[in-house]
Amino acid sequence: MYDWILEHSDSIGLSIDFISLIVSIFLTVIIYRLERRHEKEHELAEEKAQKLAVFEVAKVFLIDNDDEVEYLPLAEIAAKLNLKRKHYRSITTRFLRCSQKQQEEILRQANVVDIQISMDAVKIALEKLQTDLENFEFGRNILYDGAKYLHRAFERWAEEEVKDVNPYIFENLEKSEWYGSQSKIPLRSFDHIDPLYSYMRSYQHAEELGLCRDQIEPPVDMVFRQCNLGTCDEQIMTFWTMRIIIDACHTFKDLPGVDNFDESLIQKQEDMYYYTLAMLCTAYSVE
DSSP: OHHHHHHTHHHHHHHHHHHHHHHHHHHHHHHHHHHHHHHHHHHHHHHHHHHHHHHHHHHHHHHHTGGGGGGHHHHHHHHHTTOOSOOSSHHHHHHHHSOHHHHHHHHHHTTOOOOOOOHHHHHHHHHHHHHHHHHTTOOSOOOHHHHHHHHHHHHTTTTOBOSOSSOOOEEOGGGOEESOTTOOSEEOOTTSEEOHHHHHHHHHTTTTTTOOGGGSOOHHHHHHHHTTTTTSOHHHHHHHHHHHHHHHHHHHHOOOOOTTOOGGGOOBHHHHHHHHHHHHHHHTOOO
16 A cells, blocks of 8 residues: 555645645635625625614705705706806805715705706797797897806896796786777786786787787896896896796796795895706707
């Protein structure tokens, strides 16, 4: 037996080395799998902890900002437009300080519908709106110089108070009396005061309503005359520019408004600016 072992020592040594290699590989695989399992468990635990942390941050955010939580959809718009500046509304400034994951969780917990918006989309929407205003002969151009009076509402007059976001000061065309066939100005009847949207809608559908459109003053021209926009202060011009845009979107696209936000909540031109941009991108979404 001893002689046989000596005679085959080389083969035995190779076999032992081979077995050792197999065992080493097997142990390495087992150790690697155990380590990966441990790493995955650690990663899952860390991911769970991070999700819990984000959840808690979002919950605390909503509690701390409960007094302004109705303005969260406007804060979402600010975040998507990347307007990194201090805002009038604390909820907007605080929301912009949150990470993207935190923002997403805040919106999820608050059940805020995702609004698709960007400055490029706003620019395209304004171009489409201008085309509609021209095609439907709504009057003079208010969107010149890159719609400067729209954007100045935010750049210069963000904190300007909006006392009445939708003034009911315009004539109800369906119940108006007329000065005569040569006049485009309806006789004011204070029994029939309506919002701008009603005037726009009646103007657009004049023939269907049995009205003579040639005798009706175009909506934008009418607002300029009635509200003295040619000589008014700039903050008045920015307000009416936004109001015209909002109601034109309602008129041309038959929209009820912007999801998750009640227009009557608007208190400042900052609020109205974001709402106007949301209306634009909702009405003229980029396809």
